[in-house]
Amino acid sequence: MSKPKVAILGLGIMGSGMAGRLLSADFPLAVYNRNREKCSPFAGAPVFIAASPRDAASRAEIVLSMVADDTASRDVWLGENGALAGASPNAVLIESSTLSGSWIHELATKTAERGYRFLDAPVTGTKPHAASGELLFLVGGSADALEAARPVFSVLGRDVFHLGPVGSGTLMKLINNFVCGVQAASFAEALSAIDAGGLDRVKAMSILTGGAPGSGIVKRIADRVAANDFTPNFALRWMAKDLAYALGEASEKGISLQTAAAALSVFQQAIAEGHGDEDFSAVVKSMGRRLNS
Ligand code: NAP
Numbered sequence: 001m002s003k004p005k006v007a008i009l010g011l012g013i014m015g016s017g018m019a020g021r022l023l024s025a026d027f028p029l030a031v032y033n034r035n036r037e038k039c040s041p042f043a044g045a046p047v048f049i050a051a052s053p054r055d056a057a058s059r060a061e062i063v064l065s066m067v068a069d070d071t072a073s074r075d076v077w078l079g080e081n082g083a084l085a086g087a088s089p090n091a092v093l094i095e096s097s098t099l100s101g102s103w104i105h106e107l108a109t110k111t112a113e114r115g116y117r118f119l120d121a122p123v124t125g126t127k128p129h130a131a132s133g134e135l136l137f138l139v140g141g142s143a144d145a146l147e148a149a150r151p152v153f154s155v156l157g158r159d160v161f162h163l164g165p166v167g168s169g170t171l172m173k174l175i176n177n178f179v180c181g182v183q184a185a186s187f188a189e190a191l192s193a194i195d196a197g198g199l200d201r202v203k204a205m206s207i208l209t210g211g212a213p214g215s216g217i218v219k220r221i222a223d224r225v226a227a228n229d230f231t232p233n234f235a236l237r238w239m240a241k242d243l244a245y246a247l248g249e250a251s252e253k254g255i256s257l258q259t260a261a262a263a264l265s266v267f268q269q270a271i272a273e274g275h276g277d278e279d280f281s282a283v284v285k286s287m288g289r290r291l292n293s
Contacts, residue, residue: 003027006152007060009053009076009083010097011038013233014123015066017130018096018156023047025133025155032056032076053077054086062152063087064094064121069241070103077107084114092117092148096137098177098238100245101170101252104140108166117145120166122173123157127233134158138176140168171249178246178260180217181239181280185263187218188270188284191225202226224281236283237276240267 003026008019011033019031023045030048032055033039039049050056053076057063063083065076073095077083087093093116095107104120111118119141129135135157139146146153146162153160163172187208194204208214209222224230243264250257269288270276278285 001151004061004148004151005030005059007032007050007053007056007063007083009056009063009065010067010072011042012066012068013127013235014096014130016041017127017132018064018066018135019047020131021133021156022152027152027155030056030059034072034075052081052086053079053083054081056086057083057091058086058088060091061088062092062094062149064096064152066096068097068238070099073097073099073103073107078110084110084116087116089115092119092145094119094121094149094152096121096123098122098173098242098245099170101167101174101249104167104170108141117142117148118166119145119149120169121149121153122169124173124176125157129158130156137161138163138169138172140164140166140170174242174246174249177239177242178257178263181243181246181267182259182263183215183217184221184239184280184283185266187213187221188266188286189289191284192289221281221284224279225284230275230278230282230285232277232279234280235276236267236278236280237271239280239283240264240271240276243267 005028006022007030008015009032022029030050032050032053067073093111108118119139121137121139123135125135133156137153137157137160139162163169205222209219243260247257247260270283270286273286275282
């Protein structure tokens with residue numbers, strides 16, 4: 001079976017890995033990034049480097065967006081020269097960024113008005129998983145659209161969960177990241193208490209990571225602390241974004257996420273201290289927990 005033509009909109013940490021993976025699997029590929037410098041790794045490769053999302057979408061049967069937030073998504077789909085202005089009528093449009101539920105529903109309405117098939121398909125996994133095709137896709141939308149997109153998901157991911165209608169993938173992703181964000185914030189607070197109490201950091205971290213609190217996310221942060229390496233795989237500001245979107249989504253459903261609100265304030269403090277572009281694990285570096293600061 002011939003491989004569908006794919007357009008990737010957004011060549012950040014995740015989009016660049018996904019595009020590279022599709023390229024190495026010989027998918028016909030078009031890419032777009034707002035800042036053109038991020039297209040340079042693809043120069044010389046058999047990839048069409050598009051000047052606009054519209055230009056990229058016009059060459060594709062599957063159009064996948066992997067951008068920062070609601071504003072970025074609105075820009076790439078609906079902006080002047082946005083993808084919706086150029087996509088062919090039979091294309092499947094996929095939004096894989098982690099976005100708010102309200103924006104996903106608005107975007108789904110706009111795509112339906114124009115007759116497109118649309119999926120929200122955010123992912124779990126981070127930089128290395130994007131590059132090696134080991135993401136987990138959390139999909140909302142019709143089974144028909146999912147089947148059309150499956151060849152792409154199969155190369156980019158280790159599994160696909162179909163969670164229900166449009167918006168279901170996003171809701172699951174926001175719940176997933178709210179739990180991760182709360183654990184990260186609590187581990188950051190734990191390290192502050194360890195330091196303030198004069199405990200041996202290495203011993204204390206090994207007790208926490210080797211015991212019941214040692215979740216995958218806590219272990220990932222502990223590894224970053226041990227290596228003193230906070231180069232971003234997942235930027236701290238995007239964890240704050242996800243906590244804020246999770247709070248909004250829950251509030252629309254009449255639920256109060258008190259732990260998410262507390263974690264968001266921990267991440268906002270870290271952003272205020274200049275850590276927003278570092279890995280989310282840099283939340284441990286925030287000094288805002290000091291009562292006399
Ligand atoms: P990133 O490295 O910061 O890349 C962000 C991308 O969004 C860049 O291509 C950026 O373009 C683009 N962008 C931002 N504002 C834009 C605008 N107004 N118009 C057009 N493009 C815009 O982020 P990432 O880590 O790849 O994450 C992308 C999405 O995946 C986010 O929603 C994130 O929450 C989600 N996610 C990330 C991870 C992870 O581990 N990194 C895991 C799962 C999900 P420029 O280069 O021009 O700024």
